[in-house]
Amino acid sequence: xxxxxxxxxxxxxxxxxxxxxxxxxxxxxxxxxxxxxxxxxxxxxxxxxxxxxxxxxxxxxxxxxxxxxxxxxxxxxxxxxxxxxxxxxxxxxxxxxxxxxxxxxxxxxxxxxxxxxxxxxxxxxxxxxxx
Numbered sequence: 001x002x003x004x005x006x007x008x009x010x011x012x013x014x015x016x017x018x019x020x021x022x023x024x025x026x027x028x029x030x031x032x033x034x035x036x037x038x039x040x041x042x043x044x045x046x047x048x049x050x051x052x053x054x055x056x057x058x059x060x061x062x063x064x065x066x067x068x069x070x071x072x073x074x075x076x077x078x079x080x081x082x083x084x085x086x087x088x089x090x091x092x093x094x095x096x097x098x099x100x101x102x103x104x105x106x107x108x109x110x111x112x113x114x115x116x117x118x119x120x121x122x123x124x125x126x127x128x129x130x131x
Contacts, residue, residue: 007035010046012053019058023074030076034064 005027009015022028034040037055041048055072058064066072095103 007040007044009044009054010050012050012057015040015044015046015051015054016057016061016063019054020061020063023063028074030074032074034072034074036071 005022007015007022008018019028019034028034034055035043037051038048041051044051055064055066059066059072063075064072065075
């Protein structure tokens with residue numbers, strides 16, 4: 001049984017989000033057994049296929065692992081972790097791509113192109129199919 005934490009939802013995405021919230025808050029710790037498909041479906045008043053879809057989403061996201069008739073459990077180590085919890089030092093000479101921001105030193109200067117565009121006397125938009 002889940003103890004204090006209750007999985008909620010009527011759709012697969014809602015059910016999977018509820019389980020993920022439980023995992024994120026620690027209410028569903030690593031190794032914790034999730035209820036059997038049919039039992040959770042009965043409790044939530046949904047079709048067992050809906051819970052199966054939710055468990056499939058959770059499995060694909062790396063939140064749970066399933067072992068056939070032995071049931072589904074919260075993974076011991078989630079596949080992904082929040083970025084602020086990962087502390088990997090960038091080696092000297094490597095580009096740090098983790099922020100997703102480009103290196104401003106590698107971007108072209110836009111001022112000349114913008115000035116040229118502003119100075120153009122015939123500044124009509126060029127549409128698809130036109131030269």
